[in-house]
Amino acid sequence: ETGVTQSPTHLIKTRGQQVTLRxxxxxxxxxxxxxQQALGQGPQFIFQYYREEExxxxxxxxxxxxxxxxxxxxxLNVNALELDDSALYLCASSLVGSDGYTFGSGTRLTVV
Amino acid sequence: AQSVTQLDSQVPVFEEAPxxxxxxxxxSVSVYLFWYVQYPNQGLQLLLKYLSGSTLVKGINGxxxxxxxxxxxxxxxxxxxxxxxxxxxFCAVTRNMLTFGGGTRLMxxx
Numbered sequence: 355e356t357g358v359t360q361s362p363t364h365l366i367k368t369r370g371q372q373v374t375l376r377x378x379x380x381x382x383x384x385x386x387x388x389x390q391q392a393l394g395q396g397p398q399f400i401f402q403y404y405r406e407e408e409x410x411x412x413x414x415x416x417x418x419x420x421x422x423x424x425x426x427x428x429x430l431n432v433n434a435l436e437l438d439d440s441a442l443y444l445c446a447s448s449l450v451g452s453d454g455y456t457f458g459s460g461t462r463l464t465v466v
Numbered sequence: 467a468q469s470v471t472q473l474d475s476q477v478p479v480f481e482e483a484p485x486x487x488x489x490x491x492x493x494s495v496s497v498y499l500f501w502y503v504q505y506p507n508q509g510l511q512l513l514l515k516y517l518s519g520s521t522l523v524k525g526i527n528g529x530x531x532x533x534x535x536x537x538x539x540x541x542x543x544x545x546x547x548x549x550x551x552x553x554x555x556f557c558a559v560t561r562n563m564l565t566f567g568g569g570t571r572l573m574x575x576x
Binding site: 358387389394395396397398399402410412444446453454455457458459460462 | 498502509563569
């Protein structure tokens with residue numbers, strides 16, 4: 355079975371720009387969640403998608419948005435980038451009702 | 467609401483010594499508990515998980531954890547560490563979404 359794939363692996367953006375990060379779910383999984391991991395900290399839950407709708411959100415502003423596609427892949431969009439958005443962004447897929455989360459290797463976003 | 471506190475930000479230990487990484491959790495409902503490991507520039511790898519049943523959970527790479535519901539703790543242990551165990555370890559709790567602790571950096575010295 356394939357794992358979770360994230361792209362790109364690294365990205366540098368300028369403050370105020372917009373960015374889109376992508377995630378392909380593990381085969382058989384129908385739920386995708388996104389996490390932000392700042393340097394030296396634990397991952398923080400951004401939001402979760404199931405059946406192409408957001409069904410849970412952490413304490414992040416509306417400029418963080420997402421999409422889930424019919425093939426269960428997902429995008430994370432961040433508008434009006436700020437320096438504090440610099441972090442590792444992790445995607446995890448799971449099967450709703452199960453306890454198993456599979457994580458991708460993450461996208462390292464640097465905002466300058 | 468649920469939260470996780472990892473009591474030590476760094477744990478230095480010599481190779482072949484035992485180690486315990488401490489984790490306390492709080493939740494108003496029953497939850498699942500996890501330990502993940504993160505190697506440099508990588509994502510999270512599941513070490514072990516507690517869903518129900520036995521309080522002692524065995525995971526990969528010789529790690530185990532024991533849940534203590536009265537103290538709401540879920541400490542991770544390994545009887546003998548290796549240099550390759552040097553990494554960041556995260557305790558997490560979930561009801562509908564994963565909530566992580568701040569992490570503990572395990573540093574194994576020769």
